[in-house]
Amino acid sequence: MDPSGPWDRDRVDEFLTDARVPVRLGCRTPADDPWIVSLWFSWDGALHCATSADADLVAFLAHENHVSFEVSTNDPPYKGVRGRGRATVSPDEEKELLRSLLDRYLDGVDNPTGDRLLRPDREEVRIRIEPERLHTWDYSERMGSADR
Numbered sequence: 001m002d003p004s005g006p007w008d009r010d011r012v013d014e015f016l017t018d019a020r021v022p023v024r025l026g027c028r029t030p031a032d033d034p035w036i037v038s039l040w041f042s043w044d045g046a047l048h049c050a051t052s053a054d055a056d057l058v059a060f061l062a063h064e065n066h067v068s069f070e071v072s073t074n075d076p077p078y079k080g081v082r083g084r085g086r087a088t089v090s091p092d093e094e095k096e097l098l099r100s101l102l103d104r105y106l107d108g109v110d111n112p113t114g115d116r117l118l119r120p121d122r123e124e125v126r127i128r129i130e131p132e133r134l135h136t137w138d139y140s141e142r143m144g145s146a147d148r
Contacts, residue, residue: 001131001132001133001134003021003083003134003135004011004044004133004134004135004136005080005135005136005138006030006136006137006138006139006142007136008084009083011015011136012042012081012134012136013024013043013045014136015071015079015080015136016041016043016047016071016081017043017052019043019071020100020105021052021072021073021074022038022039022040022041023039023041023047023049023069023070023071023094024036024037024038025038025039025042025057025067025068025087025127025129026067026068026069027050027057027061027067027068028060028061028063028064028066028085029056029060029061029063030059030063030064033053033056035057035060037057039051039127040101040104040105041071041101042097042101042104043057043098045131046085046112046128046129046130046131047069047085047127047128047129047131048097048126048128049097049101049127050092050095050097050098050101050124050125050126050127050131051124051125051127052122052123052125052148053091053123053125053142054123054125055083056076057127058125061078061087061089061127062089065086065087066084066085066087067084067085067086067087067129068082068083069082069083069085069129070082070083071077071147077138077139077140077142077143077144078137078139078143079136079137079138079139079140080136081134081135081136082134082135082137083132083133083135084132084133085131085132085133085134086128086130087113087127087128087129087130088123088127088128088130089126089128090128090130091094091123091124091125091126092109092124092125093124093128094119095124097099097119097124098117098118098124100109100136102108102114102118102146103119104110106120113148126131
């Protein structure tokens with residue numbers, strides 16, 4: 001799928017592969033209220049996130065799997081990718097995705113966060129978001145260089 005906005009698909013893939021900020025994921029609760037959560041992710045043409053099996057988000061996605069998402073820089077010049085798609089949830093019994101996300105965001109699993117999240121009694125799930133639409137924006141020209 002070709003994104004709308006200034007970036008082509010190759011630039012989207014590069015940005016999402018290199019980004020080390022969380023994805024902001026929007027969904028609906030069973031009461032039809034909007035909900036948003038930030039999660040670590042990886043990208044291979046789909047977004048892959050990990051969370052606890054008993055997280056509210058898992059129940060919300062079981063009710064309605066249509067989601068919106070955004071990955072953007074936190075510092076000027078602002079740029080990023082937003083979109084919508086469908087989420088599927090599956091077990092991550094060996095916590096393989098979680099381990100790879102700990103490597104991606106914290107450079108490894110040997111840290112207090114890794115110790116807490118990798119506890120044997122904690123059930124983990126994978127969330128795969130298949131994009132149906134992508135939109136990009138890049139305010140670099142409008143805002144100038146971040147080092148000014």
